[in-house]
Amino acid sequence: MNFLPISINIEDETILIIGGGHLAVHKVESLERFTHKIKVIATNVVPELLDRSFVEVEQKQYEPSDLEGHLLVYAATNNKDLNEEIRRDGKRFRCIVNVVDKPQHCDFVSPAIFRQGNMTVAVSSNGENVYAAIKWRNQIREMANAGTLFQLETKEVYRQEFLNKTE
Numbered sequence: 001m002n003f004l005p006i007s008i009n010i011e012d013e014t015i016l017i018i019g020g021g022h023l024a025v026h027k028v029e030s031l032e033r034f035t036h037k038i039k040v041i042a043t044n045v046v047p048e049l050l051d052r053s054f055v056e057v058e059q060k061q062y063e064p065s066d067l068e069g070h071l072l073v074y075a076a077t078n079n080k081d082l083n084e085e086i087r088r089d090g091k092r093f094r095c096i097v098n099v100v101d102k103p104q105h106c107d108f109v110s111p112a113i114f115r116q117g118n119m120t121v122a123v124s125s126n127g128e129n130v131y132a133a134i135k136w137r138n139q140i141r142e143m144a145n146a147g148t149l150f151q152l153e154t155k156e157v158y159r160q161e162f163l164n165k166t167e
C-alpha cells in the first residue's frame with residue numbers, strides 16, 4: 001500500500017463515523033484534538049459518545065445516502081462486510097473512507113499523532129504496522145518532553161536560519 005501524507009483543512013467538514021462502539025470512541029479521541037464537527041450513525045451508541053455533547057448522534061441502521069455531503073468517513077462497525085460496503089458506497093459520493101478493520105480497504109489511514117501548538121508530527125506505517133507507528137510517535141513525544149527537541153522559535157528566526165544555510 002502507498003499513502004500520501006497530507007494535512008487537510010476540515011473547517012467546513014463534518015466528519016462521519018458509522019458505528020458507535022469502542023472503536024468509534026477511539027477515533028473520536030483522535031479527532032477531537034482537531035475538530036468537534038463529528039457525526040456518529042449507529043444502531044447502538046456507547047455512553048462515552050453520548051456524553052460528548054459536541055458529537056451529533058443518529059441512532060439508526062446505516063444506509064448509503066448517509067454518506068452524502070461527507071468528505072471524510074470512518075467505517076467503524078463490527079461488521080466487516082458492511083465496513084467494506086461503506087467504502088464501496090463512498091466512491092459514489094466522492095467520500096474518502098477509513099475502514100478500521102482492514103488497511104487494504106482504506107482510502108486513508110489515521111497516523112499516530114504528536115501535536116504541540118501548530119506543530120504536528122504524524123507517523124504512519126502505510127497501514128502495515130500500526131504498533132510501530134505508535135511506538136515511533138511515543139519516542140518522538142518523549143524526546144519533545146525531555147526538552148531536547150523542538151524549541152519553537154518564530155517563523156522569522158527559522159527563515160533567517162534557513163536562508164543562512166542555503167546561501
Ligand SMILES: C[C@@]1(CC(=O)O)c2cc3[nH]c(cc4nc(cc5[nH]c(cc(n2)[C@H]1CCC(=O)O)[C@@](C)(CC(=O)O)[C@@H]5CCC(=O)O)C(CC(=O)O)=C4CCC(=O)O)c(CCC(=O)O)c3CC(=O)O
Pocket residue numbers: 026027030098099100101102103106108109110111112113123124125126127128129130131133134
Ligand atoms: C490501518 C489502520 C487503519 C485506521 O484505523 O486508520 C489501523 C488498523 C488497525 N489497528 C489495530 C489495532 C490497534 N490500533 C490502535 C491504535 C491506533 N490505530 C491507529 C491507526 C491505524 N490502525 C491505521 C494504520 C496507521 C499506520 O499507517 O500505521 C492510530 C495510530 C491512529 C488512530 O486510530 O487515530 C491509533 C493510535 C492512536 C493514539 O495512540 O494516538 C491500538 C491501540 C489502542 O487502541 O490504544 C490497537 C490495539 C488494539 C487492541 O488490540 O486492543 C488493528 C489490529 C492489529 C492486530 O493486532 O493485528 C488494525 C487492523 C490491521 O492492522 O490489520
Ligand SMILES: NC(=O)C1=CN([C@@H]2O[C@H](COP(=O)(O)OP(=O)(O)OC[C@H]3O[C@@H](n4cnc5c(N)ncnc54)[C@H](O)[C@@H]3O)[C@@H](O)[C@H]2O)C=CC1
Pocket residue numbers: 018019020021022023024041042043044045046060061062076077078079080082099100101
Ligand atoms: N483500527 C483499529 O485500531 C482496530 C480495529 N478493530 C475492529 O474494529 C471493529 C469495531 O470494533 P468495536 O467498536 O469494538 O465494536 P462494537 O461492537 O463496540 O461496536 C460496533 C458498532 O457498530 C454498529 N453497527 C453494526 N451494524 C450496524 C449497522 N448496520 N448500521 C449502523 N451501525 C451498525 C453498532 O451499533 C455498534 O455501535 C471490530 O470489527 C474490530 O475488529 C479492532 C481493534 C483495533
